[in-house]
Each structure stands twice: as structure tokens, then as C-alpha cells.
Amino acid sequence: MYTEKVMEHFRNPRNMGEIPNADGVGTVGNPVCGDLMSIYIKVKDNHIEDIKFKTFGCGAAIATSSMITELARGKTLEEAMKISRGDVADSLGGLPPIKMHCSNLAADGLHAAIQDYLKKKEAQNK
């Protein structure tokens, strides 16, 4: 059902965990649907310096979370905002069609974390 790349990320997820005092946190999904994902970011000089995740969900949910941390690390915030759901799925060699909608939440999680960071920064500047 899953590609070898998905299984590899499921077996050995990259950057799993939380970042204490993260600059931005994005939580998306809903345990009711079977997928819940939190993305934590540290931002330095407009770049994603560190990124971690925690995920409740199926194999695809865990693998996409792991993949987004690899795709986003070191990118500028503008570049990171451009990473799409499709990019995540492509980087994993594709996902089963039924998983494209429900479990492919990682890009949304990343974008939510960046927005959280920007909102906090704006609040500080006021």
C-alpha cells in the first residue's frame, strides 16, 4: 500500500519530539478523524533553524510529518510557506489516494506554525 520511502520515514521518523520554548507551534487535524499533528519551529534570521513534530495517526500521517521537517529545515519562512501538500506526497514517492486528503496534513501544520510565529512576533512589536 505504501511506498518504501513512506515506510522508511514511518520506521525512522526524523526530528520527532517537541521544542521547548518553540517560536511557533502549529496543530492541525483532529483525533476524531484519526490524525492529529503538532509542528514546532525555531526561527533565526527569518530561517527555520529547527523543526520537530509529534503526531497521532496512521503510517502516512507519521511519514508526512517526518518528511516536512526535512523539507522545511533551513528554508526561509517565505520558501517554507510555499511547500505544499503535493510536495510532501511527491517527496515520499506518492501516497494512496484515500490518504491524500485525510493524513497529508504536514504542510498545513508547518504553515500554521509559521503563522503562529508571525502572530507572536507582531504582538511583540506592538
Next chain:
Amino acid sequence: MDYTAGMPVDNRVVEVMLPYFSQQYGNPSSLHSSGSEVRKAMEEARTKIAALIGAKKNEEVFFTSGGTESNNLAIKGVAYRNKDRGNHIVTTTIEHMSVMNTCKALTKEGFNVAYVPVDKYGVVNVQSLEKAITDKTILVSVMYANGEIGTIEPIKEIGEIVHRKGALLHVDAVAAAGQISINVENEYIDLMSISSNDMYGPRGVGALFVKTGTRIQPIIHGGGQERGLRSGTENIPAIVGMGKAAEIAKAEMKTEGERLSRLRDKLTKGLLESIPSSFLNGHPTQRLPNNANIRFSYIEGESLILSLDMLGIACSSGSACTSKTLEPSHVLLAIGLKHEEAHGSLLFTLGKQNTEEDADYVVNALPDIVKRLRAISPLTPKELLT
């Protein structure tokens, strides 16, 4: 440990089937001797199935293409034939989809369906069932045992009520037949569905028990086979195979049932003791010998299944993410689990080839898998992570 999803056909069953493909290929409806030999084999199979379920007469057993067709025939056949008497059907919230969706289809044809709730163990609430039966009720359909959570229903008690209220009782015994003792006469059953492939027989064949005198009409019309109730040339190799499977199931029920119950209890106890925040789904004692359904808080079933599969362990889940729909199992929701609890359930269905070593292997492997997935999950409370 996923026998419910697919059982191997018993070698002894395969053996008796083989001659009926290319050597004894006659049609039981033919008058010549090749036809009559095949007819004899078919009637022997019917006798064996009648014996398994305690039917008084062979002719109360009708062959179908499987459990789904048997459930369709029982419910639609009784509903259409008795609509002059009423348009109300009573069933439960934990039935198989072939009962659920048949009832749902009938609501589009003017029938009304009441769904009786179950308790937290999955046992049908008998008082609610009694109250749900009205003077318009023609049929009550309750499963003998639930294949997903293993709970066995109080069919005899339900049968008494249904008959007292003047309705007919249909029982879906697909998960139970061959595993536990059933007697259609003593338990007031009017119609009962069984399937061959849930007792180590071939796929594509099943049976419907219809008590003599029950008002029912066919849903498949044609050449009038099965005394007009189910037309279509009989699938003789499969019917002979199902007969053999029923014979073996009856002969081995006691010893195999006791063996599987021990295995089930060992697996259940081992997992509940070694994994914190784990719970048994279904009834603790009134359950099928082969069924262990266990839920683990804070994690999701598909990731458990993938992890177990890497270690060569096959089982199922109540999670949406392993099925074609996005909803978790309606059975797990009916026993009162929250969506996220239903998602974290694993179903082990044991069978002939499972051993004590298999149970030990799972009990040894699963704690670390659960621990790893809980470490990844944002829902896990901190105290469980140490």
C-alpha cells in the same frame, strides 16, 4: 491472527471438493444417474449443515452464495412476503454491513427500521428490544455473535420475546457458526445465515436456515432451484466443501474451542498486564473463542498494524484509516467508545494454525511498539512516557 479477514480452506475440505470439478460435474437437476449422484452429495452436505445448527429437517437449509446473500435473502425475503402484515423491522446498532445496508435499502421502499442499542460490552439491551417491537413489526434481526468485538448475544431470550410478540427472528450467525454450539430449535430462531468461509470452507457459498412454515419469498428468480427460494445452478464443489467444513467444525468444536479460548485469554491477559492504558473491547466472558479486541489509548490502529506487520504479525484494526471509509467501526462507536478510542483498537482473530508461541510472540513484541508510537503521539500524557 487475522482469521476473520480470510481463512485457509481445510485440506480435508479441499480433498472432498476436488472430484466435483472435473469428474462428477453433473447437474443435480438432471434425471440421469450422473445428476442423481451429484444430487446425493448435495443432500449429504445439507444434512451436515442441518446437524451443525440443530435444524430438524434438511430441507430447512437453503444454499446461497455466502453470508451477505443469506442476510439479504432473509431480510428482504421476509419483508416483501409479509408486508401485508406490517412494515416494521427491528435490528441492532452492531450488525454486519450486509444487515445494516439491507435494512437501509428497505427504508427507501417504505419499511421502517428501529436500531436497538447495546451496552458497553456489546450486549443487546433486551428491554429496549422488547419495547421496539410494535404491532407492525414483522422481523427482528440480531446477530448471534459479533465478529469484531466477539460478544455473544442472548439469542434464546430474544427469541422468546420476538415470538411472544408475534414477529419472526432472523439471526446472522456468520461469525458464530462452527465456533460455538447453536441450536435453532431451542433458541427460537426462524431464519439463520451462515457462511462456509468462516469455518474453513471455500468462499462463495453459504446457507440460510428457514424454519418450515416461515413466510418468505425469493430475491433471485430463475429456474427454481433450492425449492424456488434461490434460483441458479448449484455450486456443487463449494456446497460439498461447505458440508465437510460443517462436519469438521461440529466434530472439533469442543476441543478447538477450548484451545482457542485458552490462547485468547493468554493473549488478552498478557497484553493488558504489560501495556498500561490498554483495555479489552467486548464482553469479558461471553465472547467468541477466537476473538481478542484490545484498545490502546493515545495511538492509532493503522500505525500499530504496520509496526506488527514488520515483525510478521497480521491483525486488523477498528480504525478508519485501514478501511475504505473514513469513519471508524460502527460497532466500536455503538459500544460507546469515542472516535479516538475506536481508532486505537486492534482485532486479533485466532485460528487453527495459531499456537501458544504465537501469543507469546505478540505479547513480547507489542509493548515496545506501543511505547514507540506513544512517544510520537502528542496525546500521550507525560507520565506514560517514562
